Amino acid sequence: MTFWQKNLLLLSFLLFFWFLCSFGFGILFSEYISFIKIGGFELGFWFSQQGSIYAFIIIIFTYSFLIEKLENEEKD
Amino acid sequence: MEAQTLTYLFVGLSFALYIGIAVASRAKSTNEFYVAGKGVNPVANGMATAADWMSASSFLSMAGLIAFLGRDGSVYLMGWTGGYVLLALLLAPYLRKYGKYTVPDFIGERYYSNVARVVSVICLIFISFIYIAGQMRGVGIVFSRFLEVEIEMGVIIGMGIVFIYAVLGGMKGITYTQVAQYCVMIFAYLVPAIFLSIILTDNPFPQLGFGDKLLGSDIYLIDKLDKTLVDLGFAPYTEYSKSTIDVFCITAALMFGTCGLPHVIVRFFTVPDMQAARRSAGYALVFIAILYTTAPAVASFARLNFVDSVQNTFYEDAPSWFKNWENIGLISWTDKNQDGKMQYSPGNPFEGNKPNYSGDRGEFGQRLLTNIPDDSNTNEVYLDRDIVVLANPEIANLPVWVIALVAAGGLAAALSTTAGLLLVISSAISHDLLKQTFTPRISEKQELTFARIAAALTILLAGFLGIYPPAFVAQVVAFAFGLAASTLFPVLFMGIFSKKTTKEAAITGMIAGLVFTFGYIVFFKFISPELNSSEFWFLGISPEGIGVVGMAINFTLMLIITRASSSPPQSVVNLVESIRRP
Numbered sequence: 001m002t003f004w005q006k007n008l009l010l011l012s013f014l015l016f017f018w019f020l021c022s023f024g025f026g027i028l029f030s031e032y033i034s035f036i037k038i039g040g041f042e043l044g045f046w047f048s049q050q051g052s053i054y055a056f057i058i059i060i061f062t063y064s065f066l067i068e069k070l071e072n073e074e075k076d
Numbered sequence: 077m078e079a080q081t082l083t084y085l086f087v088g089l090s091f092a093l094y095i096g097i098a099v100a101s102r103a104k105s106t107n108e109f110y111v112a113g114k115g116v117n118p119v120a121n122g123m124a125t126a127a128d129w130m131s132a133s134s135f136l137s138m139a140g141l142i143a144f145l146g147r148d149g150s151v152y153l154m155g156w157t158g159g160y161v162l163l164a165l166l167l168a169p170y171l172r173k174y175g176k177y178t179v180p181d182f183i184g185e186r187y188y189s190n191v192a193r194v195v196s197v198i199c200l201i202f203i204s205f206i207y208i209a210g211q212m213r214g215v216g217i218v219f220s221r222f223l224e225v226e227i228e229m230g231v232i233i234g235m236g237i238v239f240i241y242a243v244l245g246g247m248k249g250i251t252y253t254q255v256a257q258y259c260v261m262i263f264a265y266l267v268p269a270i271f272l273s274i275i276l277t278d279n280p281f282p283q284l285g286f287g288d289k290l291l292g293s294d295i296y297l298i299d300k301l302d303k304t305l306v307d308l309g310f311a312p313y314t315e316y317s318k319s320t321i322d323v324f325c326i327t328a329a330l331m332f333g334t335c336g337l338p339h340v341i342v343r344f345f346t347v348p349d350m351q352a353a354r355r356s357a358g359y360a361l362v363f364i365a366i367l368y369t370t371a372p373a374v375a376s377f378a379r380l381n382f383v384d385s386v387q388n389t390f391y392e393d394a395p396s397w398f399k400n401w402e403n404i405g406l407i408s409w410t411d412k413n414q415d416g417k418m419q420y421s422p423g424n425p426f427e428g429n430k431p432n433y434s435g436d437r438g439e440f441g442q443r444l445l446t447n448i449p450d451d452s453n454t455n456e457v458y459l460d461r462d463i464v465v466l467a468n469p470e471i472a473n474l475p476v477w478v479i480a481l482v483a484a485g486g487l488a489a490a491l492s493t494t495a496g497l498l499l500v501i502s503s504a505i506s507h508d509l510l511k512q513t514f515t516p517r518i519s520e521k522q523e524l525t526f527a528r529i530a531a532a533l534t535i536l537l538a539g540f541l542g543i544y545p546p547a548f549v550a551q552v553v554a555f556a557f558g559l560a561a562s563t564l565f566p567v568l569f570m571g572i573f574s575k576k577t578t579k580e581a582a583i584t585g586m587i588a589g590l591v592f593t594f595g596y597i598v599f600f601k602f603i604s605p606e607l608n609s610s611e612f613w614f615l616g617i618s619p620e621g622i623g624v625v626g627m628a629i630n631f632t633l634m635l636i637i638t639r640a641s642s643s644p645p646q647s648v649v650n651l652v653e654s655i656r657r658p
Binding site: 045057 | 142147149150153154157158160161162164165166283284286287288289296297298299314316320323324327328331350351354355357358361362365368369372656657658
């Protein structure tokens with residue numbers, strides 16, 4: 001695989017999580033996961049007002065870490 | 077010292093700091109004026125982006141908005157943060173690699189056409205002007221509220237301050253003042269939030285206190301809030317009341333809009349390289365998240381606290397903050413059932429949107445209104461949603477310097493966003509229209525002069541719009557996101573991820589996205605506002621969320637027209653390959 005194909009694969013994988021943690025858990029399947037509680041939060045509610053934002057941060061730094069590795073391999 | 081004196085002191089000191097920084101880091105070349113010499117540290121750029129991003133309305137109104145929307149408020153929380161993922165993963169590193177000054181620069185060269193450049197400048201100016209006019213009004217309101225001057229005077233002071241540091245300092249000056257503004261603003265936001273969280277739940281982290289048990293009881297704060305609101309006849313706090321498709325589309329329009337906003341994108345042109353651009357977007361989101369994860373916690377604390385201290389309380393026993401903010405005009409009480417107690421429930425307390433005080437006091441000392449009470453419901457209490465953040469220090473019994481700090485924070489938020497917007501408008505005029513399109517022969521020095529003149533004129537125009545706001549400004553600010561999502565995002569995305577997309581496709585896509593989204597908003601907001609309800613909306617999507625449909629139209633047209641037009645020249649293919657290379 002070329003560098004760009006690896007990059008596209010990584011992007012699709014991470015954007016899937018981006019969608020899952022916000023649109024998925026926070027909106028579309030929010031009701032189906034609400035039986036799980038963390039503290040006073042129902043999981044769906046927590047994702048829509050807190051969790052999705054933490055997930056976004058993790059996704060950006062994961063991408064930045066992995067793509068830098070790939071880029072450095074590519075440059076060598 | 078008095079609260080007012082302290083407010084002047086804090087605000088004065090913070091202004092002196094901003095101007096000092098601007099003078100020390102003023103721009104000497106176009107490179108410094110447009111993109112701060114491309115030497116900004118990613119963490120500093122992250123902070124500046126966060127300050128740029130969070131406007132007076134994020135700072136003052138968002139917690140209140142969420143407090144009264146409950147779960148529906150999640151669209152703003154996810155929508156205004158999720159766009160940074162798209163920015164970091166899909167746009168920022170490649171646009172930085174491209175390495176020029178502005179967003180239209182990229183569009184003009186990638187789509188090998190000055191027409192595409194000019195169309196993108198029109199979209200950019202359109203989006204940014206809608207946004208800046210609302211900000212300028214916000215600046216005026218913040219000034220008038222904290223410094224007790226008229227809104228018009230507030231706008232003029234704000235114009236003066238922004239003028240000094242944006243026109244002199246350019247992007248370089250703005251960046252470092254925004255770093256300072258971020259620090260002032262986040263400190264001012266967190267102090268009252270932390271104390272409120274301790275008071276209600278004994279947990280010093282608002283994000284955790286939000287999901288914790290109430291102090292001295294076995295009930296979770298959220299459960300109590302849900303129950304209290306349902307008992308009063310409100311919808312439960314933790315359930316959506318908008319339809320799923322509308323929640324989905326509004327969230328998506330805000331996310332894609334965020335990463336299509338030129339004043340956000342251009343911040344990533346100021347860092348040294350691609351890797352720094354990605355990391356910087358991550359840091360920006362961390363700094364934004366500190367406020368955005370605190371806001372929903374503050375919202376729930378405030379809503380619960382408000383109901384607890386108001387519902388069935390004798391007006392005479394109301395807490396002092398209630399009366400203070402009533403005096404300022406953000407709260408009112410109309411004793412519909414003449415029992416001397418305040419009843420709070422869904423519905424309008426009176427006819428009309430805002431209380432009109434008659435100047436007289438009622439038998440309990442409350443300010444009387446000239447509004448006719450609305451007898452179709454039992455609600456007696458009016459409150460402005462900004463109260464949630466403004467009254468926090470008093471509710472938490474914090475010393476007066478905290479109130480002064482919140483004032484300085486609100487002003488920092490308003491000024492930093494205005495300055496960022498100002499810069500993209502002025503660089504679109506001096507760089508994209510003059511240097512790149514109409515008068516390519518001007519020297520760098522002349523271009524810099526034009527950039528400063530354009531910035532000055534933009535401030536004057538924005539200030540004018542702030543003083544004489546066209547009736548539509550306040551309503552339209554939120555739609556800037558839909559317009560950005562339906563015009564600039566698709567063109568930027570395809571410009572990077574497809575080598576084949578042609579200029580004809582990009583130009584048609586942008587125009588179609590703009591016309592459709594703008595048309596839909598104008599139709600439902602201004603031409604036929606009586607039809608503005610879900611039964612008439614296209615697929616049940618409100619004007620706030622329609623940008624997503626505009627975006628889909630833009631993408632579809634681009635794909636079709638690309639097939640029908642002749643391929644882009646080899647130089648463009650080379651350009652795309654070069655920006656993809658690490």
